[in-house]
Every structure is written in structure tokens, then in C-alpha cells.
Amino acid sequence: MSAHAGGYTADPRIRPIEWLPWIVAIAAFFALPDYLALGARILIFILYALSLDLIVGYAGIITLGHSAYFGLGAYVAGILSAKLGVTDPMVQLVAAAGAGAFLGLTTGAIILRTRALTLLMLTLAITSVLLEIANKATSLTGGADGLSGVVVAPVLGLFKFDIFGKTAYLYCLIVLFVGWWFVRRMVYSPFGTSLTGVRENSLRMHAIGAPVYWRLVLVYTLSATIAGVAGGLITQTNQFVGLNVLSFESAGELLVMLILGGVGRIYGAFVGPVVFLVAQDLLAKQFPEYWYFGIGVMLVLVVMFARGGVLGILDGILSRLRGKA
Amino acid sequence: MEAFLASVVSVAFHGSALGMILYVISVGLSVTMGLMGFANLAHGVFAMAGGYILTTAISRFGVPFPLALVLAFVSVALGSVLLERFLYSRLYAASDLEQVLFTIGLIFIAVAVARFIYGTLQQPVVLPEYLKGQFPLLGRDFPTYRVFIIAFSAVMVALLWFGVERTRWGAMVRATVDNRAMAQSVGINTKRLFTLTFALGSGLAGLGGGLGAEIIAIQPTYPFENLVYFLVVVAVGGLGSLRGPFVAALLIGIADTACKYWLPQYGAFPIYVATIGILLWRPAGLFGRHA
Numbered sequence: 001m002s003a004h005a006g007g008y009t010a011d012p013r014i015r016p017i018e019w020l021p022w023i024v025a026i027a028a029f030f031a032l033p034d035y036l037a038l039g040a041r042i043l044i045f046i047l048y049a050l051s052l053d054l055i056v057g058y059a060g061i062i063t064l065g066h067s068a069y070f071g072l073g074a075y076v077a078g079i080l081s082a083k084l085g086v087t088d089p090m091v092q093l094v095a096a097a098g099a100g101a102f103l104g105l106t107t108g109a110i111i112l113r114t115r116a117l118t119l120l121m122l123t124l125a126i127t128s129v130l131l132e133i134a135n136k137a138t139s140l141t142g143g144a145d146g147l148s149g150v151v152v153a154p155v156l157g158l159f160k161f162d163i164f165g166k167t168a169y170l171y172c173l174i175v176l177f178v179g180w181w182f183v184r185r186m187v188y189s190p191f192g193t194s195l196t197g198v199r200e201n202s203l204r205m206h207a208i209g210a211p212v213y214w215r216l217v218l219v220y221t222l223s224a225t226i227a228g229v230a231g232g233l234i235t236q237t238n239q240f241v242g243l244n245v246l247s248f249e250s251a252g253e254l255l256v257m258l259i260l261g262g263v264g265r266i267y268g269a270f271v272g273p274v275v276f277l278v279a280q281d282l283l284a285k286q287f288p289e290y291w292y293f294g295i296g297v298m299l300v301l302v303v304m305f306a307r308g309g310v311l312g313i314l315d316g317i318l319s320r321l322r323g324k325a
Numbered sequence: 326m327e328a329f330l331a332s333v334v335s336v337a338f339h340g341s342a343l344g345m346i347l348y349v350i351s352v353g354l355s356v357t358m359g360l361m362g363f364a365n366l367a368h369g370v371f372a373m374a375g376g377y378i379l380t381t382a383i384s385r386f387g388v389p390f391p392l393a394l395v396l397a398f399v400s401v402a403l404g405s406v407l408l409e410r411f412l413y414s415r416l417y418a419a420s421d422l423e424q425v426l427f428t429i430g431l432i433f434i435a436v437a438v439a440r441f442i443y444g445t446l447q448q449p450v451v452l453p454e455y456l457k458g459q460f461p462l463l464g465r466d467f468p469t470y471r472v473f474i475i476a477f478s479a480v481m482v483a484l485l486w487f488g489v490e491r492t493r494w495g496a497m498v499r500a501t502v503d504n505r506a507m508a509q510s511v512g513i514n515t516k517r518l519f520t521l522t523f524a525l526g527s528g529l530a531g532l533g534g535g536l537g538a539e540i541i542a543i544q545p546t547y548p549f550e551n552l553v554y555f556l557v558v559v560a561v562g563g564l565g566s567l568r569g570p571f572v573a574a575l576l577i578g579i580a581d582t583a584c585k586y587w588l589p590q591y592g593a594f595p596i597y598v599a600t601i602g603i604l605l606w607r608p609a610g611l612f613g614r615h616a
Contacts, residue, residue, distance in 0.1 A: 062422050114608040116421060117364060121560040122604055125597045128553055132594040248549055252429050259426055293437035299430025303423045304415065 012188040021270050025173055029166075036165035037237075042277050043172040044233045047179050049258045049269035051226035056255075057264030058187060059219045060199030061112070064251055065123030068107070068130050069100040069224035071246030073231025078147045078241035079140060087153040093175070093232045100228020101221055108220035112213060124248070131246040146242040150235055161236075168237045175233060179226055184266060186222070195219055199264075256295055259302055262309030271310050334465065336583050342471040344578025345478035346537035348571050351558040352485065353526020359502050359565020361417055361519055364424045367431035368530060369548035369555055373439060375401045375531025376543035380448040390453045394535055401531025402524040409523045414516075432548045439545040448543040474536055481529070482571065489567055498522060502565045557600050563613025572611060 028039055048070055055061040073096035080086040080095055111122040134141045141147055154160040159167045186192050197205045198212050205212050235241050244250055253276070261272025284291040306313055354368040375397040382388040382396055408431075416424055456473055459466035489495035501508040501515050509515050534543070541551060557577060562569030577596065584595050603611065 056422065060422075062425055064425070110605060114604065117358065117556075117560055117564065118604050118608045118610075120364065120421075120425070121556050122601060124553055124556065125601050125604075129594060129597045129601070132592045132597065136590060136592055136594070248552070252433075255426065255429065263422075288440075290437070292433050293441075296430045296433030296435075296437060299426055299433065300412070303419070303427040303430065304412075307423065 014184075018267075021267070022177065029169060029173075033164065033166075036169045038277065038281055040165055040168045040172045040237050041234075042273050043169070043176045044230050044237065045254070045257060045273035045277060046270050047172075047176045047233070048227055048230035048254060049261070049273050050179060050183055050266070051223045051230065052254055052258050053263065053266065053269045054183060054186075054223040054226070055220055056258065057268070058192060058199065059195045059216055061216065061220065062120055063123040064120055064248065064255075065125075065127035066223075066227060066254060067246050067248075067251040068123075068127040069104055069227035070231040070234075070250075070254075071127075071130060071134070072103055073097070073100045073228030074235045074241050074245045075134060075141060075147070075231075076228070077232035077235040078150050081151050081235075082147055082149040083140065087151045089152050089155050089171070089236055092152070092236065093229060096228045096232030096235075097225050098228075100231070101225040104221040104224020104228075105217070108217045108224070112216045112220060127246060127248065127251065131243065134243055134246055141241070144243060146240055148240050150239040150241065152236045152239065165237070172233055172237065175229065179229065180266075183226070187266060191215070191218075253295075256299060259299065260309050262311035265311060268309055268311050275310065331465075332586065336586050337579060338467060339471065340579030340582035341575060342474045342578070343537075343540055343582055344575035345475050345482075346533050346540055347554060347558050347578055348574035349478050349481060349533035349536065350530045351555045351562075351570055351574060352567065353523075353529050354555055355559045355562060355564060355566065355570045356498070356526050357523055358559060360498065360522055363413065363417065364421055365413075365428050366425060366552060366556075367428040367435070367548065368527075369551050370431060370435040371401050371405060371527040371530035372534030372537075372541075372551070372555075373435065373543060373545075373547040374404065375534035376538040376541075376547070377439065377443065377448065378531070379535030380450055380538055380543060383451050384449065390456065394532060397535035398528045398532040401534075402528030405527030406520060406524045409520055413523070414519075417519075432552075435548055436545050439547075443545070445545060448538065450539045450543075452539070470539065474540075477536065478533075481532070485529075486567060494521075553597075557596070559610075561600060561603050561610050563610030566612045569610055569612030 025039075025043070029036070032039070051069075052063075052066050055063060055066075076099040077092040077096045080092050086092065086095075107126050111119055111126070114122060135143055137143070138145075152161055155167065155171055159171070161167050161171075194205070194210055194215055197210065198215060202212055231245060234245065257272035257276045258269055259272070260275055261270065262268030280291070283294070302309060308315060350372045351368070353371075354365060357363055357365050357368075378400055379393045379397045382393040383390060388396065412427075412431075416427055419427075452470055456470045458469050460469040460472045461467075462472070489498060497508070497513050497518055500511075501513060501518055505515060534541075534547075541547070554577065558570050558574045561577070562571070562573035580599065581593065581596055584591060584593065588595065607613070
């Protein structure tokens with residue numbers, strides 16, 4: 001597992017370099033006006049990867065079913081808009097967050113009593129159940145054809161979603177910023193430290209009297225809430241929901257993004273989706289076979305040789321430079 | 326009433342055929358997970374490889390069906406030895422997360438390779454004349470090939486049980502599952518045992534994939550689509566046991582067939598809900614000894 005950045009003893013103040021992603025994001029808004037749709041997608045996946053990093057990287061819960069909460073958020077926002085006529089984006093987002101939180105709490109409270117393979121299997125089974133419901137409840141979800149006709153009103157009644165994706169990009173950026181601020185505060189809090197403790201040695205955490213189970217349920221619920229918000233955002237920017245938001249491949253791809261960036265360090269969740277989605281945009285359409293082959297090879301190589309991902313490699317280079325100097 | 330009875334018999338029969346295939350494919354996964362504690366999500370890749378080898382051998386090179394089955398078993402087993410020696414063995418001590426990621430990576434690679442060589446279409450299975458048609462049994466007609474699947478798998482299962490319960494090799498495997506450190510210290514070469522057992526399990530998966538190519542369609546997304554089924558068999562059955570996954574595979578095979586027959590509008594929903602229920606009731610599976 002990669003070095004833990006943060007913790008109770010670490011300085012919780014925001015370092016100057018931590019503003020870099022936001023400067024890059026705002027610069028991209030002005031410099032690359034043709035790529036704002038891709039940009040919004042990247043921002044959403046950063047938020048989604050951030051939620052996964054909380055449970056995989058910090059709490060050490062391995063899940064193959066995180067798309068359940070993302071997909072639920074996406075469908076809740078979509079159904080609210082297309083079937084019930086609730087078009088206010090804030091209401092949709094809150095509903096998506098609430099649905100994610102509810103499902104996260106109920107499923108988390110049940111499955112976190114188990115460990116290892118059983119836990120992995122349960123996360124997969126829960127996602128499969130949701131996928132099956134979405135697939136069969138066609139009157140509500142559109143089934144395999146997807147849910148179209150999603151209407152999103154202007155944000156706060158002022159900012160209309162334009163065809164260039166400017167509003168969508170800034171809107172996603174603001175939501176991501178709020179999510180990042182929240183996650184960062186949490187990771188640097190005593191609660192975040194206790195999660196790392198559970199990940200590193202849950203027996204000792206039990207021994208010192210920490211309520212391990214409840215801590216895990218709480219972080220799982222928070223993570224599911226954030227994933228639900230990310231799902232709501234993807235519906236609002238695409239104005240469409242397809243079954244793929246719930247699929248195993250999408251959960252797998254998300255894991256790939258997080259691993260690629262680096263697990264358990266917040267900013268891995270920023271680097272991974274950028275690299276992955278930009279590469280996908282450039283390569284996947286021309287060479288679909290090679291694309292999946294490349295992802296597979298990359299995963300194997302990262303696990304074999306570069307367990308910290310891109311940021312882990314950077315850390316290694318930096319510490320070597322410092323060692324020489 | 327007669328029609329209902331006929332459909333019950335039919336569901337039980339087709340469900341058993343599916344269950345047998347699931348067992349032959351998944352038993353290796355149960356053993357590798359129980360023996361080495363390795364979360365091998367890429368197990369379906371071996372089954373898919375077996376399916377492709379069998380269909381290609383028959384339709385492109387005219388290999389007779391029995392020989393093609395042997396070929397599927399042997400080549401997948403040999404291929405898995407290489408994978409085990411060069412890749413898997415480096416990760417035995419790694420964390421669950423790393424094993425999961427590594428095997429997902431293998432799935433991605435296998436899916437891409439399969440799509441590159443064979444395209445996205447499902448591979449047709451050419452059966453020999455003597456396995457086509459209907460087979461009369463107790464006054465009813467059953468598809469001959471399914472009868473063959475059940476009979477053949479039953480023989481394989483019997484051989485496997487005999488091997489594990491009655492031979493010296495089986496005693497060594499059981500000892501290692503129970504307590505690896507102790508087995509090692511009484512002189513069992515656990516490393517070689519791992520390789521051999523892994524090869525056998527993968528070979529059986531290849532055999533099952535080939536044998537069941539007509540039931541579980543051979544296509545590039547095979548390892549992804551059927552992963553849940555293989556994992557359900559192992560998780561519900563219990564790790565490291567032979568009997569547990571057998572009962573689980575039959576239950577799932579029959580339940581899945583019954584759902585598709587009587588409740589097609591619910592899809593695989595009841596199976597997943599039942600799985601969740603069973604795992605909450607017994608987290609270590611129906612026959613598992615430890616979580």
C-alpha cells in the first residue's frame with residue numbers, strides 16, 4: 001500500500017501545490033473551449049474516483065460494486081427529471097446524494113460485517129441486483145435502451161446549460177471543489193486517521209477500543225453519497241442514463257483510474273481520470289481492441305512494478321533527486 | 326398437471342447440466358482460493374480459452390470431439406503453469422487489492438485478445454453425429470448432448486473426489502489447505518503442489534468451458550459476464566471444499582434455469598438476492614469452515 005499522505009500528525013493546512021489542480025482546471029476552461037464536454041466528464045470521474053479512494057485507499061475496503069451508488073444517483077436524477085418533471089439541478093443532485101447515502105448506509109451496514117471474498121462477492125451481487133432492476137423495470141428506467149428525455153433547468157435559475165458545455169464544466173468544477181474540500185477535511189481529521197488504522201491493522205484498532213464496524217459503515221455511507229452526487233452529475237451533463245453506469249466494466253474502469261493515479265492519497269484520484277479519459281478519447285475509438293489490451297497490460301504492470309501509480313513514481317523520482325542533492 | 330410435471334423434469338434436467346458445467350469450471354477456483362488464498366477473478370479466462378480451443382480445433386482443423394476435449398484440458402493446464410510460474414507466484418504474498426487488480430488486468434487482456442482473433446461473434450459448436458438428437462430415458466426424450474454433459478461431468482467429479490480423498494496427492498492438498506506452514510514443515514513441497522493444483526484447476530476450467538460451449542456461449546466478454554456465476558458458486562459453496570461448490574453449482578444451475586423458465590421477467594434477480602441472503606446467513610458459505 002502506498003504511503004499515507006495526511007493523518008492526524010500531518011499538517012492539515014492546504015499546501016500551495018494543492019491549488020495546482022484548480023489552477024489547471026480553470027486554465028483548461030479558457031485554453032481548451034472545444035474540449036469542455038470531455039473536461040466535465042473528467043471532473044465527474046475525479047469526484048467518483050475520490051469517493052472510491054475513501055473506501056479503498058483509506059479504509060481498505062475492496063469493492064467491485066461501487067458503480068451501484070454512482071448508477072443509483074444517475075438513475076434517481078434521470079427519473080426525477082424525465083418521469084416526474086423535477087428539473088431543478090440542485091434538487092436532483094440532493095436527491096441523488098440522498099439515494100446514494102441511503103443505499104450506502106443500508107448495504108454497508110449489512111455487508112461490512114463480512115470480510116475478504118465474501119465482502120467482494122456481496123458488493124458484486126448488490127450491483128448485479130441493481131443492474132437487473134434497471135434492466136427489467138423498463139417503464140421507469142428505459143431498460144437497455146436507456147433513459148432519455150432528461151431535462152435540466154438553469155442552475156439556481158440563472159445559468160443555463162449551453163451547447164458548448166461551459167455551464168456544465170463550471171458547475172461540475174464547483175461541485176468537485178466542494179467534494180474535495182469535504183474529503184480532504186475528513187482525511188486529515190482524527191476520523192481519517194482511525195480509518196487508516198483500520199486499514200493497516202484492524203485487530204489492533206479493536207484492541208484499543210475503536211468502534212471499527214461503525215467507522216467503516218460511516219465512511220462507506222459518505223463514499224456512497226459522493227458517488228451518488230457524481231452519478232447525478234453525469235446524468236445532468238449527458239442528459240441521458242444508460243445501463244452502463246451500473247456495469248461491472250465501469251466499476252472496473254474506475255478502479256483502473258484510481259490505481260493509475262495512486263491509491264490512498266487524494267490526488268491520485270485527480271491524476272488517474274485525467275490520464276485515463278484523455279487517453280481513451282485519443283485512442284479508444286480508433287483502436288478498441290488495443291485499448292482494452294493496453295488497460296490490461298497497464299494494470300498488470302502497475303501491480304507488478306509501480307504500486308503507487310503515477311504519483312508514486314513521481315514520489316520516487318523526487319526522493320531520489322533529494323537524496324542526491 | 327402432466328404438463329407441469331414435464332416442465333419440472335425439464336427444468337431439473339437442464340438445470341443439472343448447467344450446474345455440472347458450472348461446477349467443473351469453478352471447482353478449480355475454489356481450490357486455488359482455498360489453497361493459496363489467491364483472489365483469482367481471471368478464472369473465467371481459462372474457461373473461455375478452453376471453449377475457443379475446442380471450437381477452433383473442431384471447426385477449423387477437423388479434430389474429433391473427444392480429442393478436442395483433451396486438447397482443451399491439456400493446453401489450458403500447460404498455459405496456466407506458465408502464468409502461475411511467471412506472474413501469479415509473484416503475488417501470493419501481495420494484498421487482496423493487488424491480486425484483484427492484477428486478475429482484472431488479465432481479464433482485460435484476454436477479452437482484447439479474444440476479440441482480436443475471433444471478433445465479437447459467438448463461436449458455433451459443431452457436435453459429432455452421435456451426440457446430436459434425442460436420448461430416450463424413462464419414457465421421455467432428452468437432448469443427447471446434455472445427457473452426455475451430465476454423465477461426463479459426473480465421471481470427472483468422481484475422479485476428482487477419489488483423487489482428493491483417497492490418494493497421497495489429495496492428502497497433501499488437504500493438509501496444505503488446513504495449515505500451510507505445518508504442511509511445509511513436515512516436508513510437503515507446497516510450491517510444487519500449488520503449481521500442480523493450479524494447473525489441474527485451470528485445466529478443468531478449460532474442459533468445462535469447452536464442454537459447456539453450447540450452454541454458456543463462447544464470446545470475448547465471457548470472463549466478465551460469467552464472473553459473478555463462478556464467484557457465487559465458490560462463495561456460496563465455501564472456499565477450499567469440493568462438496569460445497571458442488572451443491573452450490575447444482576442449486577444455482579437449477580435455480581437459474583427455473584427462473585428463466587417460470588419468471589423470465591425478473592431475469593437473474595432472484596439468484597442474486599438468494600446469494601446475498603445465503604452469504605449474510607453464512608458468510609463462509611454453506612460448507613465453509615472459516616471466513
